[in-house]
């Protein structure tokens with residue numbers, strides 16, 4: 001029996017600052033109901049899918065900042081997503097800002113969760129590669145303060161779910177080959193990944209015209225080189241005067257895009273994903289046990305920056 005997972009990549013159009021959580025949740029529920037009608041098993045939402053992309057602003061007032069975070073999951077406003085998952089028998093991946101109270105104080109993460117068809121959380125991921133800066137930089141057209149507003153996560157885990165092995169990543173993680181390989185080494189068969197990517201890259205505006213190309217390039221390479229499905233989902237369009245790329249897609253272990261969104265609004269891209277397709281790559285070209293040469297890779301985990309001879 002092939003192991004088929006029907007995936008809905010649930011792209012969101014822009015979320016403006018004035019949009020209430022309730023309005024946003026309605027949009028997510030709408031995606032869930034449509035995906036269920038089309039026989040999907042899992043819906044994948046973007047990074048920070050409950051709010052506008054707030055790291056574009058330098059916010060000094062802690063109370064104002066806290067409004068963008070969830071201190072419980074599910075909480076009163078997000079509970080309907082979990083209820084819908086259970087009612088529809090539909091799993092989901094959701095990105096959000098997490099305010100986590102621990103014994104040593106509050107911790108803030110750029111988080112994603114994987115929720116099962118029973119409405120229960122299967123796994124949680126904290127974004128490892130936080131891009132941007134941690135102080136106000138007036139020369140930028142808009143800020144990118146993820147390094148100020150979040151702590152970095154510490155691992156790329158995978159979970160047994162939906163008949164296969166699932167992993168999670170968030171936005172900038174997709175640009176780093178290490179992200180995919182660490183999960184590849186745990187046998188990952190499907191990586192779910194939400195993103196918010198402005199078209200304009202303030203430190204390197206010469207990349208702006210290539211932003212969609214780079215988006216697909218890194219995810220397609222990561223899929224092929226690790227024999228895994230990759231589902232990349234955008235929050236797209238003009239958000240608070242900042243243009244964000246679309247490019248939501250579902251990528252097979254061959255590296256081919258098998259489904260994609262064509263707008264920058266709320267849109268579903270759907271694919272019937274056979275997890276057994278991974279084996280053709282994992283057991284041949286990318287048979288890690290047979291072909292990896294770990295004696296030559298030491299620098300990867302021991303050295304961060306470049307040291308020239």
Ligand code: CDV
Nearest residue numbers: 131144171172196197198
């Ligand atoms: N949310 C992100 O991680 N965005 C980055 C931008 C800043 C380049 C990205 O890698 O898409």
